[in-house]
Amino acid sequence: MDHTRDSRQIPLNSTNAATAPKQSPRSVTWSRNTVRDHGRASRLVRLMKIILPSTALALLALVVAWPQLRENDRAVRAGAAQVQVTDFEGLTMINPRFIGVDSDGGGSFEMTAARAFQKSKDAIQISLVEPKADLMTKNDRWLALSADDGIYDKNAQTVKLDGAVTLFRDDGYVFETTALDVDLQAGVARSDQRVTANGPAGSAFAEGIEVVKRGERIILKGQSKLILTSARKP
Template structure:
């Protein structure tokens, strides 16, 4: 028979002289210990990198300054065909009347002589008589020293006295406020439509002459004069 009153004495008792096992650490505690270990390694490494960068910083700045100094030593003679977007040139003629030459793009063809090739050039000047002249073309060559402007390709000339001329080539003398062309020309004037083998603007802009076998269709008339 089993004595139920002594059931507590049936459980195994720990042996004398043997200690209890260590309790298991929680997971959160282990992760915290791992972070602390990583920080102990990462922080000194980061400090070392910063010290190295501080030591190299003067050399890096020196390289940048040397690059800028080399770029500043470039002279205009070392660069061929300098170009300018929205080129603009201004001046005055021999009687101190202003003129202006503009273009979508200007490329310096001859730096020593000031020769510039222009895309879509436009020029306007005031004649000695006070009339305004506006000229445009597809291409042009501007001679800055001589103040000449050679135009070609759909040359259109407008004179505020009511004249309008169209040709393919023309030379404008901005210094004298004159112009001329030797290609066929068509246009309109106060008296009617005109055409010829060329044209000239003379007497500092006071006279407009159609040269060659010129003709004019008079307004209100059915014949050419």
């Protein structure tokens, strides 16, 4: 009975220092790390106060400039080129590159030149030296054009090729003439000058040529002569 009475006299909420649990070394280490982490967090907050406003300003500038950078998805974009001032008005571009999308969305084109001359920054026509153009379709077919000279119309997106004009199609056919009018956006080209053609099936001669659908179909116009090459048997 005395043992039961003594047990009831022990307070359940005793805070005696002798019975209080000691803080383990792990608990002490955790507390110090917490202080250091708090310091790092404070420095991070101060750093973010500097970075976030700068980032916001940069994004705002991009949003404002984007409409000017991309006015029209189908417009021709000029690639990087070295520009030289030839006189008070004229400009010379070294290795210019023009990229665009066809009007019907069926393909794209890319045109380059060794040099380009523009009478003024507002001039519509650009004279080209050794122009080269690639007309590409969605199904990865392409037609390559090259010439000695050319005149490119920025508004109409057309180019008049002169001199030694060559058309090379990806299936191995080569067409040669002395002049060619090309509509880059529509993906068509025409010439009323004499044309010679060579390819895997033989050769041909004609009084003109017409290119349709970026070279998917090529028509020889006028009086034409076709010479077929017979396949050699092994």
